[in-house]
Amino acid sequence: MRTRAEYIERLGKMNHNLFFNGEKIDRLDERQQGALNVMGLTFDAVWDPASKDLCTATSHITGETINRFNHIHQNAEDLHKKQDMTRMLVNKVGQCIQRCMGIDAANAIHAVSYEAQKSPKAKTAYHDNWLKWLERFQREDLVASCAQTDVKGERLKRPAEQIDPDMYVHVVEERNDGIVVRGCKVHISEASISDEILVVPNRALQKGEEAYALAFAVPSDYEGVKQVVHFHNYRKRDTYERGIEYGYTDSYVIFDDCFIPWERVFLCGEIRHGGIAASLFALFHRHSYSGCKPAMLDYVIGLAALAAEINGIEKTPHVRNMLSELIMTGELGYAAGYTASALGQPQVYMPGMGLVPYGPGSYIPNSIYANVGRCLTGEAVFHEQEILCNIAGGMPATFPYEKDLTNPETKALLEKYLNRNPKIPIEEQIKFWLNFIDFGLSGSTGSVQYGSYHGGGSPIMEQIAITSQYDLESKKDIVRAIAGMEPRAK
Amino acid sequence: MRTRAEYIERLGKMNHNLFFNGEKIDRLDERQQGALNVMGLTFDAVWDPASKDLCTATSHITGETINRFNHIHQNAEDLHKKQDMTRMLVNKVGQCIQRCMGIDAANAIHAVSYEAQKSPKAKTAYHDNWLKWLERFQREDLVASCAQTDVKGERLKRPAEQIDPDMYVHVVEERNDGIVVRGCKVHISEASISDEILVVPNRALQKGEEAYALAFAVPSDYEGVKQVVHFHNYRKRDTYERGIEYGYTDSYVIFDDCFIPWERVFLCGEIRHGGIAASLFALFHRHSYSGCKPAMLDYVIGLAALAAEINGIEKTPHVRNMLSELIMTGELGYAAGYTASALGQPQVYMPGMGLVPYGPGSYIPNSIYANVGRCLTGEAVFHEQEILCNIAGGMPATFPYEKDLTNPETKALLEKYLNRNPKIPIEEQIKFWLNFIDFGLSGSTGSVQYGSYHGGGSPIMEQIAITSQYDLESKKDIVRAIAGMEPRAK
Amino acid sequence: MRTRAEYIERLGKMNHNLFFNGEKIDRLDERQQGALNVMGLTFDAVWDPASKDLCTATSHITGETINRFNHIHQNAEDLHKKQDMTRMLVNKVGQCIQRCMGIDAANAIHAVSYEAQKSPKAKTAYHDNWLKWLERFQREDLVASCAQTDVKGERLKRPAEQIDPDMYVHVVEERNDGIVVRGCKVHISEASISDEILVVPNRALQKGEEAYALAFAVPSDYEGVKQVVHFHNYRKRDTYERGIEYGYTDSYVIFDDCFIPWERVFLCGEIRHGGIAASLFALFHRHSYSGCKPAMLDYVIGLAALAAEINGIEKTPHVRNMLSELIMTGELGYAAGYTASALGQPQVYMPGMGLVPYGPGSYIPNSIYANVGRCLTGEAVFHEQEILCNIAGGMPATFPYEKDLTNPETKALLEKYLNRNPKIPIEEQIKFWLNFIDFGLSGSTGSVQYGSYHGGGSPIMEQIAITSQYDLESKKDIVRAIAGMEPRAK
């Protein structure tokens, strides 16, 4: 297992394919530091005795101790631990811990490549390729991001119906030694600070869309890969320093006729498995949200409770009521993930067939519970901001700038008039509000909200998953029996 | 274990202390039949091979096989099974299965009497008394209701502040051989069809309220006990018969200077344990709701899905959206209960002390998860009706009467004009709508809603439980660390 | 103008075409009394000096003073007065005043018949026929109900696509002297207590659906008309009498090959005007809701405030908060109607053309404001019940029966234990709760809710009206200008 320093060192040696606001930048550019700080926590955790047990696992292929973020879930306990590891680490930074994309994509591809390799028309030994890649991934303790979201062009048209066929990543040429792919994946978190990028399809596919049924891996600085990067950092502070400097990044990952050798291809043409790859990554990722969204709620609850304390209204009924709403959202989200873990099985839902065994025995969380949890916490995002706004009052919207707070002409006056709670030193109150502004009123706020709402699938996607997979007919049977109607014809 | 018939036979022999609309009635009165039919299912279940395993348990005091409704939870598995048994049985009748009051009160008193007996001022050997009562309760397979809700008089005043001290049940006299109690418990489900009534306090108590810290058992036809009964039945149908005739009842249980011998007293004067008895029954009961509310949702989902199917709109996006809302509520409620079971421990939350061991080792569900689940499903009650109304359209509000549907002058015309789906026989459609009306537009609908909303504690009670028990300070710590604030002074 | 007695006397002479639960009944049957009591208020009002001005108008065709319910709106003031008259009368009975169907249909047909008569293919002099009918309607002070809602069969199919063509009322034969119509209109409020029934189409129509573009009037006991009646009454009370005995009724109005002479036909075949007739009646009726829904809210606010007062919690913040929600819904609904009146014009919205002059100059409320108001108040219905449930607590769900409250064995005990507020006599408290139960927990509750939700068009219908009529392009222009985009191509 690597250290934070080893991880960063390796990134420093990579090719320059990051574009930022008209420049080409290095992976150790200062604007990457916030994100690197966060990812670094996932390396620190395995060396910290307090978190080592939770954050490591035993590889089922090598028997070695590995970072849990590179592990394939072997049982329900592994699912529980992923959820709890995620919540614990997110609690250290109050935002996305950034490494779950890799574990979620790896677990999806692990099962899909296994099933697809059985296909008589398989283009290569998908699962064998995969196991080779996985073994190195675990051994070298790499960071993978997952590229799923296509740009999608006209949104009511399917991939093959688009005027421009490149609106979904697809194979444009098949060669003896590999394939050439073209297209662009967007909103790819941590792609600029990852070692590898795992690519999976974005949606269910049908006949004629074989070129889009595609899963593979590339190094993130690979030839033919261009990343247009977005940063979400906070302005440094001179006086009122944060406890941790954090940020995040995401990329447009453009495959500009990029050549992929067969040994890095895990799926190529099997439309049914392509659709499962899409939904299985989403499922694992929604399960990750059952750790990260409760942790985000922990942070929001802390912000709300401290704001209320500073404002001297922590005990008022309407504040208690809002705190209980936040707690409910977080803990229902956690409970949904917990239940999804406990009821996990090596099986997937297939339309018309229900739950069927799938993959080599690795564990998959229960889809209904993973989806209801993600949907609940996704839909709550903006209402959480409303609660914070309600409790905080207007103060954060017009808070003085840092240098007004230190300017001798204004410092004493501002400290006098900002003070709302004689029991809390004014410096602490100021640090709190500056942090509150970072979360709720900064240039990163909107992006975080959009990510929390749409990431892992917008609420509407979870609703579709829920209603299409739920056994509605058995619920009708309950009514039929009580109403004295005829039993369902079987 | 008894049969349905044995249960009913015993009720037939009881004293007449039921008042209904000015009359005194027998326990086998025809208006009791609906409720008896439902309670009967809990007896049938232990003789049915399909449900026997789920619905029986091994008594931890006698080692005998007993009805699970009379069992003291020995481990998390017992909690899981109670939840699942409840959901399964409620699914047979689409409403409250009515026997959980007994198991929930028994589990609360089991722990409380154990702790209270240790008190140096204990008036009698509470737990020894309890074990004797419990042994008979299990052996004779009795049905117990639980009387908790006091009339409460002026609602912003505490028990001892009321003008009339009888607004909460209390001891009015202590004798050598027992105590005399006075007061009235309201909304007591199934009291008129139960063998025994377990009485517990209604709230946290403080010094000066010792007379209200009271738990005991009485036969439900006991001298000094008067029940004023309310029935919630459906009009019988002549042609379009239901699959099951069901109903329920509740009572004002009046203790009119009722004498209770010491051997039936399980708590008398220990205010701290009185408060715990109140909250512990509520906790067990909210956990029961994690079985019954998902089952009620199963029923509502079935109603909504069938209404949509008959209306030919099952596939429209707005209907799918509403179905997903119902599913989310039900399964989040289930997941909360599941997690509360899995994280159950023999411990309770005490203000200022956090979770502490409590009772003789019997299992208590996690309070936070039990409360967030109950609150979610409680608050959803009226919105569920809105969804049903939205999907059904106006038809149920003006549906023809049964005899118009059979009158030769109108039958053919009505069947012609009621038909909305050529794939479903019109008789089936009619039966469905009549059943829909039973649930959503009958004289029982309001009472069911009020019970679902307030039963086991109104949403506001769960919110208070949640915010008072949640570890808010640890959430503030997360913010303090990220904001660079001083750590909390310990 | 007639008196209540004259109105009832005339009904007593009508033919027997009402079917109720297998019988044929008289229009003065006791089950009709509740509804007659309510309708009677609209006759009393014109003789009461306090309401005479508001409830009468000057006929624009005869110059006579007429009941305002039979008036064609001549200006914005008439629209204001209809709204205020409705609110005032609904406040007398706490529910639908039942006579707005007639005024709303009359105003719609007044404009539509005028425009349709201009059609070169007009089958008869629609508007001349109408004016003749209207003159008698005003002179004889008749009550009209409006039959709009068809049974609709398979709901995703248009009228002409149905397997059974009778799913929407239509012409089955055209004769020299008139037309023969067939079909069934459902949920027709007050049809069994009305003198006349006005029939209008249910939806927008297209080519091939000419037979459904139909408006006419029939006496409500006409040959070929059968009514299957539904009653929504309350059980009489022996001791705790109501201030008014009220109820309502609705009918399945079946046109069983009913012959309509040309002079009673106001539209027959003009599909565009058929669609306008449908939407115009809906518009007038949604405007009526801006009087009746605020009045219903007045009643709900009164119930909530009295429940809170009896429970002693009228001043608690959460109750104030809920009261403010109710007030907001009612007064926003009123304001929407007020603005719709003030901005009323003799014009209608036509797809692709916007607002265009329509009809002979009679006033039509602004459609956007009428729709936003109706939608708001329609969607609030179930939440209002939740608020009442929240404030009332469980008491109404298990309230004792009237005879238990008077039985000497239980009266004193029940009065002792029901008492929650020493400042309010217990008899008053009892009367209040019985009335509360009438509204929220009786066999009529569901029907009232369904009517409030779907009547005048379900919320989804208003949403469709709003988005299809709103000038979205002008809103995009605002963005275009600020964003520096090109102006819209005109």
Add this chain to the structure above:
Amino acid sequence: MRTRAEYIERLGKMNHNLFFNGEKIDRLDERQQGALNVMGLTFDAVWDPASKDLCTATSHITGETINRFNHIHQNAEDLHKKQDMTRMLVNKVGQCIQRCMGIDAANAIHAVSYEAQKSPKAKTAYHDNWLKWLERFQREDLVASCAQTDVKGERLKRPAEQIDPDMYVHVVEERNDGIVVRGCKVHISEASISDEILVVPNRALQKGEEAYALAFAVPSDYEGVKQVVHFHNYRKRDTYERGIEYGYTDSYVIFDDCFIPWERVFLCGEIRHGGIAASLFALFHRHSYSGCKPAMLDYVIGLAALAAEINGIEKTPHVRNMLSELIMTGELGYAAGYTASALGQPQVYMPGMGLVPYGPGSYIPNSIYANVGRCLTGEAVFHEQEILCNIAGGMPATFPYEKDLTNPETKALLEKYLNRNPKIPIEEQIKFWLNFIDFGLSGSTGSVQYGSYHGGGSPIMEQIAITSQYDLESKKDIVRAIAGMEPRAK
């Protein structure tokens, strides 16, 4: 009436009392330009023939034509015009037009100073002073901001209970020639670009709080006044230029023992009128929101509709549904303001007395309607962002930077992959999304939301106004009559 240029020129001559991030800055500093651009629109409007009628008025004191923002409302028509002028001007910039503070404060002080001058203990001729100030204000066409919100210190304590008595602005010394005031007003919009600042109390006052019952005017660069300024501007764009560069500013206005001569004092010590001044400014300002919030909604609707159009989903039912929600909020808000104008009277609500005549005859909007409208639109703020997020999808959260869009290495690729609608030029799509980001995902977004939520009074303040002023007893009377209860004792 002045021009934009004259307005700006005057500001350039003012003393330097603006503090920004440690510096003292000039009023024509570049960071003030965005706000000046917006305020300039209010000057342009009176010279533009298209808006001149709406934006000017005839002074009731001089008979001269004046900018309507400096007018005292003489009738309901004036109130209607203020609402419509506000909506029209906000539509030009998509945000706060910034000059309503002055008109709202002036109208409040106009009435309050009139009544307070009658007080036998009046310290000076309040209304005479006021009229002199007002005459110059109108003649010189000045811009006034209004300073109401005090810092408030410990929020559950009243002004006189605070440890530091300066938490609310108050008189610290009374002299022959005037008064010395101390304290700090926060969130004072446009104070740094205004000519004058009007100061009014922040809350209802009681005996012992006379020093806080204070209204006066100061030039905004007055001796003893320090402003700590906050800017909300957008980064300039190089290529994709906006249609207008806009921004806004607000100040901490600190009165550091500032001397106010009597002739600028309009209230000093009359606690009852102090409370009315507070609530009357709030009322006029909430009425202004009935123009500005619908206009903001117009902008949001435009953003949502264009995002949907670009995404090709403008016709999908769920998008129509969300558009209808936005329209409903905006138009209900407008209708509430319209009704508040139409029912305006020269009267205010006084606790215990109801509506009573107040002031010299100038018009005051109806308080209930002004409050229900403001509350509705205030509570909707965060949900509006959710709707925009839902319709837009993730694109705005990770949108490329401007220079990536013009960098030859990435321009073509990005334009290819950003394109979602072949009917709209890609440059237009880009400009749209950049504008969308300004509104919903920039560093100003949070502040705008907080302002929309809390400005003019948080929703809870409107709820308190609503329930305390609404005639609840008359609603109870409706219930009493129907329930057969005793009439209310009068």
